[in-house]
Amino acid sequence: MQEDFTLSEGLEYCVQKRVAYEDTTVSFGRAGIETLFSTTALVGMMIEAAVELVGKNVPEGFITVGKKIEVTHEKPTLQGMQVTVKAKLERMEGSALFFEMSCYDEIGEIAKGKQERYIVNKDALIKRAHERAQALEDLNR
DSSP states (O other), X not given: OGGGSOXXXXXEEEEEEEOOGGGBGGGGTOTTOTTBBOHHHHHHHHHHHHHHHHTTXXXXXXXXXXXXXXXXXXXXXXXXXEEEEEEEEEEEEXXXXXXXXXXXXXXXXXXXXXXXXXXXXXHHHHHHHHHHHHHHHHHTO
């Protein structure tokens, strides 16, 4: 399948956002440090960067799905600061995509990580999900 898409190792894509209240720890149940950018919001930005990097560079009817993500969130960022997340496609192995992630605010690096995603047929994925749900319904009869 690899020859069917136009991705190449070394491609990069960045997403940026100013940390809003809904990106802080209070939105995820962590009162007391509500002015800090949450790891949960950071992970969401990392996923967004990888998905946007892949974009339309996969065949019609295919998407990427996440399998694994590793994150080291080392420095705090206050609400109102700008965060940039850069995804770099490090390597491809068949339908497997491996990304290096780096995250910065205006002061410097705040986090890094790795992400593993797979190119899959969208209809087949949805069909498998419905088959799994049907198995649950069958158990409850």
